Amino acid sequence: MRFRHRAAAGFATLLLPFAGLIGLAGPAQAATSATATYAKTQDWGSGFEGKWTVKNTGTTTLTSWTVEWDFPAGTSVTSAWDADVTGSGTHWTARNKSWNGTLAPGASVSFGFNGSGTGSPTGCKLNGGGCDGASVPGDAPPSAPGTPTASGVTDTSVKLTWSAATDDKGVKNYDVLRDGARVATVTATSYTDTGLSAGTDYSYSVRARDTADQTGPAGGAVKVRTTGGTGEPPTGDKVKLGYFAEWGVHGRNYHVKNLVTSGSASKITHINYAFGNVKDGRCVVDDTYAAYEKAYTADQSVSGTADTWDQPLRGNFNQLRQLKAKYPHIKVLYSFGGWTYSGGFAQAAADPSAFAASCKAVVEDPRWADVFDGIDIDWEYPNACGLTCDTSGPAAFRDLSRALRAEFGPDYLVTAAITADATDGGKIDAADYGGAAQYLDWYNVMTYDYFGAWDKTGPTAPHSPLTSYTGIPKEGFTSAAAIAKLRAKGVPASKLLLGIGFYGRGWTGVTQSAPGGTATGPASGTYEAGIEDYKVLRTACPATGTVGGTAYAHCGSNWWSYDTPATIGTKMTWAKNQGLGGAFFWEFSGDTANGELVSAIDSGLR
Known part of the structure; x- marks a missing residue:
């Protein structure tokens, strides 16, 4: 069996600078609390890589998050991922993406950025509140509406209907999401989306807003394919x-x-x-x-x-x-x-x-x-x-x-x-x-x-x-x-x-779950020792953690890494x-x- 690529093997342990940690928190969502933690994950002198982690420490769902902080003069964000980061002078604001704003109780999400300079963040705010993780009492957001039902599908349109959300003080309206982006806000529990492309796949879900304009979580999604077309799907520019x-x-x-x-x-x-x-x-x-x-x-x-x-x-x-x-x-x-x-x-x-x-x-x-x-x-x-x-x-x-x-x-x-x-x-x-x-x-x-x-x-x-x-x-x-x-x-x-x-690489004879453990040799694989398909590993040895942006798994005496x-x-x-x-x-x-x-x-x- 000819397998494809192998990188050179040698290694030398390198200890990175200790990451600076700042525990910060603050809720903006009513009846919940949250924390934001900052870490400097890399430092190369004139620049660095930073990471914020937002965690919902309350008992109700957090439906969006915004982290704000100040850098001293000479320190700035040059690029970011998993959040939309903007700056005004020395003040920086990071807002969640459309797909990572909802956090259930106990859940967390991270975003990162590259920066220039040597300064550390100060004056953090999470959703406009102080950075202490305190709870703010108030009105709870509405529940998730039902999964939409699609009908009347044509080349260019589809009708969607869904069951109503609930809220202790009343639902004001609904946001209709197409492929995660809002396309309409309506008061009824139905909407007809038009101007679509023929023979194209779309995904729809709905979220509710209450009378205090709080946004609840999105309900389940329904996939719709419009009629007609050539069968050639949209692929974007990538x-x-x-x-x-x-x-x-x-x-x-x-x-x-x-x-x-x-x-x-x-x-x-x-x-x-x-x-x-x-x-x-x-x-x-x-x-x-x-x-x-x-x-x-x-x-x-x-x-x-x-x-x-x-x-x-x-x-x-x-x-x-x-x-x-x-x-x-x-x-x-x-x-x-x-x-x-x-x-x-x-x-x-x-x-x-x-x-x-x-x-x-x-x-x-x-x-x-x-x-x-x-x-x-x-x-x-x-x-x-x-x-x-x-x-x-x-x-x-x-x-x-x-x-x-x-x-x-x-x-x-x-x-x-x-x-x-x-x-x-x-x-x-x-x-x-x-x-x-x-x-x-x-x-x-x-x-x-x-x-x-x-x-x-x-x-x-x-x-x-x-x-x-x-x-x-x-x-x-x-x-x-x-x-x-x-x-x-x-x-x-x-x-x-x-x-x-689309595969993992692994060792056997490993007792340590975290990366950096010792081993006795390659783990057994279907076609070759030390390598296994993702389709096998996802159930045979499910991921137990992530490091460096990829997953790893420790099961029995085997240790695998895979995406x-x-x-x-x-x-x-x-x-x-x-x-x-x-x-x-x-x-x-x-x-x-x-x-x-x-x-x-x-x-x-x-």
Whole structure:
């Protein structure tokens, strides 16, 4: 089994500066209380990363929150995530997003920001109250209305009705929410939404306001798809790309049709078909049986039509052709290389033009020329070591990228999966990624496999941390560090995609629940020791905590780290706040049968 990416293993313990903690609180919601706590999670001298945590310490639901504070002159917020942060002079205000304002009793939510300067916050207010966590007596907010019922669905409209909310002093009106955003405020318990797009998915919920204008929690949501249209769903302006592993049709029994049955096809924009091989400096098809020979029966086929013995194209390529006919918005790229097949890039770098010509000949083979919209290069790693070591020099990757663009021209997508090693003198520094960016549409930054059980005794650490944390085994092994370094080298943020792994990495012989524990070796996995699909881990070893923006789990003597829908949501918000071009993932078959992780990426990037 060829698995995809592995980061270098070594580690060195680094103790971050002690985080400054300020316990702050103050309720604005009647009949409840809350606290806000500040922590400086990173400090690099001229700047820092801060985090606020709002916790509902009362007995009634908090339906919104606003945190205010003052910084001394010279200290300011430069970017933020999971809250809308604005500043006026030295005064700063953070308001909840539409999706994280409601906090049940005992629940908490965090938002973070990057800042410049060295000051600490003072004068905190939470929802206009003092920062002492005290309770404010008063009128309770209204209850949640019932889940809306949809009727009269047309190409451009839908009628919604719901059961009334209750309130001790009366309900004044209702906010109708479409995909989390308010589209109307009405006094009745029904509303007809118009001006919609044909053949489009929408989600509706309703929340009530009382006579004191307090907003209650939203009720359940109903999904509605308008009639008509081409079947092409709205995808927004972000790239949502998944890798389809060629060999998955064998032992994993995962086929192109699974993208349809899981609902994933309607939520992605691009597919990278992986992998073509690089032999003797040339692109070649690897598994010809899986690629274009395997016959599919009618029930296995995307189109519902069985392959025939004399059909000119079968296999994955024909299934991808059928998928594109059903979902015209999807673009497919042929990816060459990967962990196992990167050895041929050294020879390719010696004659970039010949390599590019060989790749175009494969991609544009007359049997499947209509299937592919571009090429993806997964060289692990230019001028550095992966499965083998490359000494092509720092300019080789740039030269190869330039040759590919010259050969494929402006109408094809040309992309590359690249290292996320942001250590000083590490793999990002080994090649001219800044110079190559001008020839490429985007980079798939492999922000995973930072840590794993190739270090058999640990320390346990999340394999895909978004940000650093106290005790991380190696600084520079985070998504944030990799993105920052690539941007510093001149790569536009819009050409960077954040990587998500649909799998976990784990150790066994672990007694400590928190990261940093010792181990005796890799945990057992379905296909390979130390690695397991998310669809298995979500029930076999549920997450018990989060660190660095990703989840970890300790069950029995095993310790795993992996991303969940919740941590993916956090990462997608961060990606949007950074202005990234979108996200990609490795790979489809690790997801659940209903595409749980793909859905999290899709909703998080909208």
